[in-house]
Amino acid sequence: MSDASHWSIFLNAALVNNFVLAYFLGICPFFGVSSKLETAVRMGAAVSFVMLVASVCAFLINLLLDAVNAPYLRIISYILVISSTVQLVEMLMKKISPTTFRAMGIYLPLITTNCAILGLALFQTNRGYGFTQSVVYSLGAGIGFALALVLMAGVREKLELNEVPDLVKGTAAALVVAGILSMGFMGFAGLGR
Amino acid sequence: MASKEVTSTDEFVKGLWRDNPVFIQVLGMCPALAVSNTALNALAMGLATTFVLLMSGLSVSLLRNFIPREARIVCYICIIATFVTSVDYLIMALSLELHRALGAFIALIVVNCLILGRAEAFASKHKPGRALLDGLGMGVGFTLALLFIGVVREILGSGSLFGVAVFPDGFQTWTVMVLPSGGFFAMALWLLIVNRIKQKQAAAAKTVEVTS
Numbered sequence: 001m002s003d004a005s006h007w008s009i010f011l012n013a014a015l016v017n018n019f020v021l022a023y024f025l026g027i028c029p030f031f032g033v034s035s036k037l038e039t040a041v042r043m044g045a046a047v048s049f050v051m052l053v054a055s056v057c058a059f060l061i062n063l064l065l066d067a068v069n070a071p072y073l074r075i076i077s078y079i080l081v082i083s084s085t086v087q088l089v090e091m092l093m094k095k096i097s098p099t100t101f102r103a104m105g106i107y108l109p110l111i112t113t114n115c116a117i118l119g120l121a122l123f124q125t126n127r128g129y130g131f132t133q134s135v136v137y138s139l140g141a142g143i144g145f146a147l148a149l150v151l152m153a154g155v156r157e158k159l160e161l162n163e164v165p166d167l168v169k170g171t172a173a174a175l176v177v178a179g180i181l182s183m184g185f186m187g188f189a190g191l192g193r
Numbered sequence: 194m195a196s197k198e199v200t201s202t203d204e205f206v207k208g209l210w211r212d213n214p215v216f217i218q219v220l221g222m223c224p225a226l227a228v229s230n231t232a233l234n235a236l237a238m239g240l241a242t243t244f245v246l247l248m249s250g251l252s253v254s255l256l257r258n259f260i261p262r263e264a265r266i267v268c269y270i271c272i273i274a275t276f277v278t279s280v281d282y283l284i285m286a287l288s289l290e291l292h293r294a295l296g297a298f299i300a301l302i303v304v305n306c307l308i309l310g311r312a313e314a315f316a317s318k319h320k321p322g323r324a325l326l327d328g329l330g331m332g333v334g335f336t337l338a339l340l341f342i343g344v345v346r347e348i349l350g351s352g353s354l355f356g357v358a359v360f361p362d363g364f365q366t367w368t369v370m371v372l373p374s375g376g377f378f379a380m381a382l383w384l385l386i387v388n389r390i391k392q393k394q395a396a397a398a399k400t401v402e403v404t405s
Binding site: 021023024025072073074079083114115119123166167171179183186 | 219220223224227267282297300304369372373377381384392
């Protein structure tokens with residue numbers, strides 16, 4: 001059991017060790033859907049939501065695996081349980097609230113096998129977070145992911161209007177922008193200790 | 194027969210340059226950037242990924258006629274996760290220090306889109322031998338790409354290569370290169386070089402066409 005306070009866990013996950021800009025998790029959607037602000041917001045919301053679900057799942061699975069003493073099944077059970085839970089939630093959402101589903105539904109299946117989700121589950125296990133700590137951690141990570149995505153989309157929308165040499169266009173330019181953003185987030189180091 | 198030989202070498206070579214997973218297809222970026230702060234970490238990560246690619250490619254290819262279409266992704270993930278777990282424990286047994294340096298990123302090989310991508314796009318449609326060659330080519334291409342990024346970051350960021358100092362004492366290290374942002378910059382640099390080479394090749398091909 002880790003003794004870190006909830007507030008510091010939250011700040012740590014959202015800003016200091018931002019999932020995208022410090023841990024490089026979830027880079028694929030980060031570059032894939034960050035070209036428009038609106039899709040970035042939706043994707044961010046969907047990822048935050050899946051992270052919350054994954055965190056709760058991972059906590060319960062871990063309890064079970066500890067009880068039967070089978071840590072070697074961790075990776076396989078995490079990924080299977082998380083992806084099937086998300087699929088269930090997706091169906092439920094389609095039934096209960098079609099508007100929310102339309103807003104973020106198409107991203108849900110894409111997200112489940114995203115490294116940010118599995119990474120979150122593994123990190124919270126490695127650090128020995130309790131239940132509330134895990135939930136706070138997942139919220140922080142989700143908000144941090146959404147923040148990075150929205151910032152990136154804002155920059156890229158502006159970049160679109162400028163003249164960029166052919167060589168740098170596309171991924172290379174996005175990488176440099178991400179590098180600079182990541183440097184900016186370095187400024188948060190030391191917060192929330 | 195001769196043409197078949199050419200194509201099986203091609204199966205291997207395409208992963209090195211033409212379809213290089215990192216630089217051309219831009220797949221598997223997360224580990225490529227996260228653990229490439231030293232050349233050694235990059236090499237270890239590349240080898241671990243290659244092993245998983247090879248074994249999962251072989252298994253998927255052997256089982257391709259038994260796996261039902263509807264449940265194929267789940268089956269692939271199970272196969273991949275099994276090999277990733279064994280690599281995880283293998284590295285822990287070989288070197289605890291390395292395991293600590295790579296951290297959760299070994300486990301995260303499971304969700305490397307490159308592996309699932311090859312299983313789905315190649316191994317599930319080809320014979321085991323071909324799948325192995327393809328896995329080997331992609332794995333070596335991935336390892337090389339990681340190594341390229343790792344070498345740049347280690348030389349500039351720590352002034353050393355595989356832990357051996359390469360610069361005289363007075364060298365001011367670029368701390369930014371070992372920080373996360375350095376990963377983005379090193380990757381951007383290599384992408385630029387690759388783009389430039391591709392542009393030149395395209396231009397050369399055009400002039401050949403025109404003259405002939």
